[in-house]
Amino acid sequence: GAGVSQSPRYKVAKRGRDVALRCDSISGHVTLYWYRQTLGQGSEVLTYSQSDAQRDKSGRPSGRFSAERPERSVSTLKIQRTEQGDSAVYLCASSPISGGPNEQFFGPGTRLTVL
Amino acid sequence: AQSVAQPEDQVNVAEGNPLTVKCTYSVSGNPYLFWYVQYPNRGLQFLLKYITGDNLVKGSYGFEAEFNKSQTSFHLKKPSALVSDSALYFCAVTLNSGNTPLVFGKGTRLSVIA
Numbered sequence: 001g002a003g004v005s006q007s008p009r010y011k012v013a014k015r016g017r018d019v020a021l022r023c024d025s026i027s028g029h030v031t032l033y034w035y036r037q038t039l040g041q042g043s044e045v046l047t048y049s050q051s052d053a054q055r056d057k058s059g060r061p062s063g064r065f066s067a068e069r070p071e072r073s074v075s076t077l078k079i080q081r082t083e084q085g086d087s088a089v090y091l092c093a094s095s096p097i098s099g100g101p102n103e104q105f106f107g108p109g110t111r112l113t114v115l
Numbered sequence: 116a117q118s119v120a121q122p123e124d125q126v127n128v129a130e131g132n133p134l135t136v137k138c139t140y141s142v143s144g145n146p147y148l149f150w151y152v153q154y155p156n157r158g159l160q161f162l163l164k165y166i167t168g169d170n171l172v173k174g175s176y177g178f179e180a181e182f183n184k185s186q187t188s189f190h191l192k193k194p195s196a197l198v199s200d201s202a203l204y205f206c207a208v209t210l211n212s213g214n215t216p217l218v219f220g221k222g223t224r225l226s227v228i229a
Contacts, residue, residue, distance in 0.1 A: 004158065031214035040124075042205060043159075045216035091158060095214045101147045101166065102214055106158030 002026070004107035006092050012113045013082050021077045021110045023092030030097040032075045033104060034067055037089040046077070046090075082114045117142045119206050121220035128196045128227050136191040136223045138180075138206030146208050148189040149217060150180055153203040162204075165189060176200070196227045 005024045013019045025032050033048040047067045064080045073094075079086055089111050093104040118141045128134045140146055147166055151159040163174025170182040180191045191204060203224050207217035 033216055035216075035219075040221060042219040042221040043217075044219070048216055050214060093159075097214075101164075101209055101211065103149070103161040103164060104159075104217065106151075106160070108156065108158045 004092055004094055004105050006090075006107040006110050008110060009108065010111050010113075012115065015084055015114055016081055018078065018080050019082055019112065021079075021090050021092075021112070023075045023077070023094075023107060025073045025075065025092065025094035026096075026105055027073055028096065029073065029094035029105070031095045032067075032069065033093040033095075034065075034075070034077045035091040035093065037091055037109065043091060049075070079112075082112075084114050087112060087114045117146075117208050117210055117218045119208050119218055119220035121204075121206055121223045123223050124221075125224045125226065128225070130198055130227050130229050131195050134193050134196040134200070134225065134227070136204050136206075136225060138189045138191065138220060139187050140189060140206070140208045141187065142208060142210055144210050146210065148180075148182060149207040149209075150174065150178070150189075150191050151205045151207065151219075153205065153222075159205060162191070196225075198227045198229050201225055201227045 007022045031050045034046045035043040037043040046065045068076045089109040091109045092107040095102040095104045120139045149164045150162040153159050163172050165172045165182045173179045203222045205222045206220040
């Protein structure tokens with residue numbers, strides 16, 4: 001079946017603008033994660049939600065990052081007032097409901113460049 | 116706080132030779148450990164995980180990893196490297212048994228030379 005997809009694959013934004021990145025996860029998966037990957041720094045979690053509780057753990061670096069989940073298998077990461085330091089690859093991942101901890105299935109990422 | 120260290124930014128191996136990609140972790144409880152691989156312009160792909168039980172874990176593409184509690188390590192190994200194994204490798208850890216975020220290392224770039 002289809003894996004995790006993300007759109008757009010590349011995004012260029014002017015500093016100070018808001019951006020929205022979309023993730024379509026695997027049907028039936030419960031938990032959706034957003035990670036930020038930077039060269040030489042690995043990947044750090046930004047936020048995640050578990051569908052039953054709709055819990056959104058907005059995390060680093062501040063409240064500028066949030067995620068919405070309009071459908072069970074769709075998530076939108078919103079970054080407000082982008083900064084040049086937000087330039088990175090944003091990875092979406094999902095995992096199933098069965099007893100964990102489960103492997104996470106990752107999308108190809110969206111490369112964001114903030115000018 | 117949980118953390119993962121991958122001490123080598125780059126590992127070079129000749130094709131056919133055994134390879135090892137190192138990972139050490141720091142957690143305050145029992146860790147759940149993962150290895151992922153990333154090819155250019157692709158997302159992270161799951162290789163293997165250690166939850167409990169046998170310290171030697173076998174995964175995809177002939178890779179295996181050994182959990183060593185006393186050394187807090189989880190090194191990735193393969194007996195005979197292929198050129199197609201060249202990629203970025205990430206070690207990750209979580210403390211929780213449910214679906215919670217992973218803490219990743221910075222990654223190690225593996226180059227297998229023909």
